[in-house]
Amino acid sequence: MILLQPVILSGGSGTRLWPLSREKYPKQLLPLVGQDTMLQATALRVQDLGADCRLAAAPMVVCNEEYRFITAEQLRAAGKPSGQIVLEPVGRNTAPALTLAALLAHAGGEDPVLLVMPADHVIRDGAAFQAAILKALPHAAGGAMVTFGIVADRPETGYGYIQRGAAVGDAHALARFVEKPDAATAQTYIDSGDYLWNSGLFMLRASVWLKAIAHFQPAMAQACRQAFENGSQDHDFYRVDKAAFTACPADSIDYAVMEKLAGEPALGIAGRIVALDAGWSDVGAWDALWQVSDKDANGNVTRGDVMLEQSSDNLVFAHGRLVACVGVDNLVIVDTPDALMVAHKDQMQHIKQVVAQLKAQERSEAVVHRKIHRPWGWYDSIDAGERFQVKRIVVEPGASLSLQMHHHRAEHWIIVKGTARITRGEEVFLLAENQSTYIPLGVTHRLENPGKFRLEMIEVQSGSYLGEDDIVRFDDTYGRK
Incomplete structure (x- = not known):
């Protein structure tokens, strides 16, 4: 029975x-797309594949x-809880990420087939995806490196392509x-029928990848x-060594290995292509x-509190307030608590330049949202001014913030819901709804939720410096320092 280990590559910033x-x-x-995050949808994508395949209990x-x-x-x-989450201290593209996953998968003595999936793809037809996995499985189990090629429905210039060679069972040889x-070139690819979009989805044994990466990229x-x-x-x-990984060369799976396979037959690793027609998009x-979202009668895609009048073919995302559109077409409007973007759909390539400007100006909007997630819950900085900041804080049941102290600020806590x-200092006490307390500057303190429901509270900070780095844990x- 073949052991199949899903591997989710969850890097990238999606600028x-x-x-x-x-x-x-x-x-x-x-x-x-839908109610699940893209990571969750990826983890749920692989289901039971039948008697010949044993699916790993959790994704890596x-x-x-x-x-x-x-x-x-x-x-x-x-x-899909997982105890196999490998942490990259810095991004080094997909080839080093897969190498870490293969090393972890191989460390226990087994040699599973790895199904390598980027976490940021959409696949609309789950049944077709499962069928493609079953086609690829015997090839990967036999030592081939399989890539999934997307059946192209248009001459897309934004994707790379892969050319398939001779048929090998229900797959094809990987030509290039x-x-x-x-x-014009994209149209000739479509007309030939021999070219598929490069999906970034792969299937291979852990040992086969380790052999290939050692041969083609020994330093990596x-x-x-x-x-x-x-x-x-x-x-x-699993925390890898930061110094060693930072020194690792950066490259993609394609460039580092897959593109070189056809030219190295002596290595003994075959490249294979399995066609995939499952409503795929990389949502770049x-x-x-x-394009991949459900639309209304006028071609609009909306989320949140959106009102449209005489408008068509727009994508409008609203968060927390009404967004009204009148007489506009082919726009992307995305409203968040700390940033509003309005752009024409054919100008999407320029958003990267906006993010680059934000980073150059060291603005937080490039890096984080106003709502910040923490292992114990989240907080939202709802107002701020000179020498004060107001946060809404939510603590999950049974969770606890660190025992900490601040050098430059005092805090007032007001319980809105739940029990804290x-x-x-030396005191330990409970507060219920509508009760409050004061944490003086320099006093050691901790906030915990001992209840079975979420704790919600308002925190008012005051002092000469209110940055998140003024925390002594x-x-x-x-395990945070």
Whole structure:
């Protein structure tokens, strides 16, 4: 029986989906299509595949350490909790990420087939996806490296293509990868019937990938192995060695290995293509999201409190307030608590330049949302001014903030819902709804939710400096320094 291990690559920042996608809360953590986030939908995509395949109990995820807790929480909420979340201290593209996953999968003595899936793709037809997996499985189990090629329905210039060679059972030999073409070249690819879009989905044995990466990219293989072997388990997370991984060359699975396979037959690893026609999209930008989303009679895609009049073919996302559109067409309007973006659908490629400007100006809107997720819940900075800040704080049942102290600010806490256990210096006491307390500057304190329901409270900070780096932690359930 073949062991199939789903591997979810959850890196990337999704800058073309700003302002909803941010560096520390990227698009795979967002519910862009449907109720599930893209990460959750990816984890739920692989179901029971029959008697010949044993599906791993939990997906393996490779993600940036900055959003490790929300990644773990989203998997738990989707019913796919995982103790195999590999943390990248820096992004190094997909080839090193897959190498870390293969090392972890191989460390226990087994050699599973890895189904490698980016966390930020949409696949509308789950049954067709499952069927493609079953076609690919015997090829990967036999030692081939399988890539899934998307059946193209238009001469798209924004995707790379793969050319298929001779038929091998219900797959094809991998002939070559080609770069993003111009419109005329893309049309010739479509007309030939031999070219498919490059999906970034792969299936291969862990040992086969490790052999290939060692052959084609020895420096990358060595750096990843050193980073993995010098790493350590931290609750549900595996932390690789930062220095070793930072020194690792960066490259994609395609460039590092797959494009080179056909030219190295002596290596003994065959490249295979399995065609996939399952409503796939990489949702790389807002116009792509508009294409795969359900639309009203006038071609509009909306979310939130949106009102439309004499408007067509728009994508409008509203968060927290009404967005009204009158007499506009082919626009993307995304309203968040701290940023509003209005753009024409054919100008999506320029959003990256906006994000670059924000980063150059060191503005927080490029990196984080106003609402910040933490392992214990979240907070939202709802107002701020000179020497004060107001936050709405939500603490999950049984969760606890760190035992901490501030050098430059005092805090007033007002309980809105639930029960709070407060540590303030040597005191420990409970507060219920409509009760409040004061935390003086320099006093050690902790906030806990001992109840079975969410704790909601308002925090008013006052002082000479209100930055998040004015926190001295003495004890923390989640291992943060």
